[in-house]
Amino acid sequence: MRRKFRLREERRIREILRRGRGVGDSSLLIKSLPNEVGFNRFCFIVGKSVGKAVVRNRIRRLLREIARELPLKKGYDFVVMAREEAAGRDYGDLKEVFRELAKKGGFLEEA
Numbered sequence: 001m002r003r004k005f006r007l008r009e010e011r012r013i014r015e016i017l018r019r020g021r022g023v024g025d026s027s028l029l030i031k032s033l034p035n036e037v038g039f040n041r042f043c044f045i046v047g048k049s050v051g052k053a054v055v056r057n058r059i060r061r062l063l064r065e066i067a068r069e070l071p072l073k074k075g076y077d078f079v080v081m082a083r084e085e086a087a088g089r090d091y092g093d094l095k096e097v098f099r100e101l102a103k104k105g106g107f108l109e110e111a
Contacts, residue, residue: 001064007043007077016043016079023105027085027094030101035077042067046082055087062091066098071109078107 007013020031035041044063046056059082067080086094102108 001042001068005039005041007041007079012077013043013079016077020077020079021105023101024081024083025097025101027083027089028097028101029081029083030078030098030105030107031081032076032078032105032107034075038075040067040072040074041077043077043079044082045079046086049084050082051087056082059086059094062094063098066091066095069095070099070102072102072107073109076107 007016016031016033020033022029022031024030042064044060046059046063048056050056050059063080063082067078072078080098089097099108
């Protein structure tokens with residue numbers, strides 16, 4: 001994921017976690033707020049409870065690829081948090097969970 005699509009500012013991440021609209025299930029939590037830049041920015045949080053570094057980095061890579069592929073509405077900042085159950089899922093499962101949560105939250109672009 002290119003640098004301009006990454007959300008790194010701690011103040012903005014805390015604001016999204018506090019005020020953002022969120023949807024979640026047992027493996028993922030997605031929170032978002034509209035931004036002023038006109039394109040989507042993402043922050044992926046995978047805590048130590050998910051697994052060791054190799055597992056956490058794998059989940060982070062999968063989530064980045066899924067976010068890149070899905071047709072999400074433009075102009076939002078997203079914080080995606082992986083929960084412990086995410087470690088047991090493969091790419092297809094995670095993509096389906098992400099798609100369902102984005103649809104439920106109204107973040108998915110209408111076809």
